[in-house]
Amino acid sequence: MLSSRILSGLTRIRPTLTSIRTMAAADGYAFETLAVSSPRENVYHVELNRPDKLNAMNKTMWKDIGQCFNKLGEDTDCRAIVLSGSGRLFTSGLDLSDMSGIVSLVMGDDDVARKCRALHHLIKEFQDAFSSLETCPKPVIAAIHNACVGGGVDLICSADIRYCTSDSWFQVKEVELGLAADVGTLQRLPKIIGNQSLVRELAFSARKMFSEEALRSGLVSRTFSDKQSVLNGALDMATTIASMSPVAVQNTKTTLIHARDHTVQEGLDYVAMLNMTMLQSEDLRIAAMAMMSKGKKPTFAKL
Numbered sequence: 001m002l003s004s005r006i007l008s009g010l011t012r013i014r015p016t017l018t019s020i021r022t023m024a025a026a027d028g029y030a031f032e033t034l035a036v037s038s039p040r041e042n043v044y045h046v047e048l049n050r051p052d053k054l055n056a057m058n059k060t061m062w063k064d065i066g067q068c069f070n071k072l073g074e075d076t077d078c079r080a081i082v083l084s085g086s087g088r089l090f091t092s093g094l095d096l097s098d099m100s101g102i103v104s105l106v107m108g109d110d111d112v113a114r115k116c117r118a119l120h121h122l123i124k125e126f127q128d129a130f131s132s133l134e135t136c137p138k139p140v141i142a143a144i145h146n147a148c149v150g151g152g153v154d155l156i157c158s159a160d161i162r163y164c165t166s167d168s169w170f171q172v173k174e175v176e177l178g179l180a181a182d183v184g185t186l187q188r189l190p191k192i193i194g195n196q197s198l199v200r201e202l203a204f205s206a207r208k209m210f211s212e213e214a215l216r217s218g219l220v221s222r223t224f225s226d227k228q229s230v231l232n233g234a235l236d237m238a239t240t241i242a243s244m245s246p247v248a249v250q251n252t253k254t255t256l257i258h259a260r261d262h263t264v265q266e267g268l269d270y271v272a273m274l275n276m277t278m279l280q281s282e283d284l285r286i287a288a289m290a291m292m293s294k295g296k297k298p299t300f301a302k303l
């Protein structure tokens with residue numbers, strides 16, 4: 001409860017007026033392999049959009065994902081993002097028909113050091129593309145339906161929240177292709193589900209994990225009956241998030257990611273440094289005023 005002295009101080013500060021623009025179409029988001037729209041205020045929807053190829057991830061899609069999430073991170077109209085797949089399943093993973101670049105690098109007759117340099121560059125590029133969901137300060141909700149294979153698991157592990165349909169299944173399929181997964185699953189999945197035994201079982205055997213187990217293990221936090229319901233559920237959550245202070249939400253995301261990768265004390269030090277600045281934000285006053293005036297929807301400036 002805020003004391004009356006603090007409250008009267010807050011009320012003396014002039015409220016900021018914010019103009020809110022509802023996006024009908026997401027300008028500047030034209031991608032060959034992604035469909036981007038803004039179905040709700042401050043909420044963007046990114047759809048993997050190669051339904052004829054079961055949303056298999058070709059080189060263009062990797063590049064598009066990186067560019068799209070970097071742009072969303074900078075877009076002050078965007079406060080929360082829903083990621084889904086068009087067509088009959090979320091994604092079938094790496095496009096197996098688009099591996100000529102990798103194959104020619106491996107099979108080419110370049111010197112081994114030069115091949116390694118080129119492969120390292122390529123893998124880092126792919127890693128950065130998926131890490132863009134994590135470096136984007138806006139929360140990303142993955143709405144998964146049916147299959148989420150290989151690179152799909154890497155991708156959703158970079159999201160903040162995962163929902164799926166009851167017919168969903170997940171497969172860390174890389175070992176079956178003679179690969180160690182290298183774009184995030186082996187680093188992030190153990191931290192998401194917190195069960196090394198289960199992660200190793202999935203990653204060594206490439207067995208499918210179905211929605212019920214995904215829910216039980218904590219890979220997803222909610223399941224829905226069908227694709228439309230999971231999309232609606234994700235959009236509703238994104239709308240709720242988008243109604244909060246963007247300062248609070250975005251700093252919460254970066255603080256949680258920092259906390260995942262550091263000790264508790266380092267995390268506390270980090271958030272103390274962050275909040276000595278962020279507590280001075282106008283958003284704190286606006287949120288507190290709205291809460292005190294029961295039912296009044298707060299309006300926050302763009303961030």
Ligand SMILES: CCC/C=C/C=C/C(=O)SCCNC(=O)CCNC(=O)[C@H](O)C(C)(C)COP(=O)(O)OP(=O)(O)OC[C@H]1O[C@@H](n2cnc3c(N)ncnc32)[C@H](O)[C@@H]1OP(=O)(O)O
Pocket residue numbers: 052053054056057091092093094095096097122123126147149150151152173174177182183
């Ligand atoms: C540095 C690199 C880092 C990245 C690493 C990533 C690694 C990975 O992602 S490993 C996993 C790769 N993916 C797969 O192995 C999945 C292969 N596909 C399937 O298992 C099945 O297609 C699937 C279970 C997803 C769906 O089965 P369904 O019976 O419903 O459909 P299909 O008849 O099999 O497929 C329909 C057409 O789509 C083509 N297709 C499916 N997946 C891929 C793919 N990953 N890449 C390219 N094309 C794919 C399939 O060939 C069919 O085509 P067509 O015969 O022309 O109709």
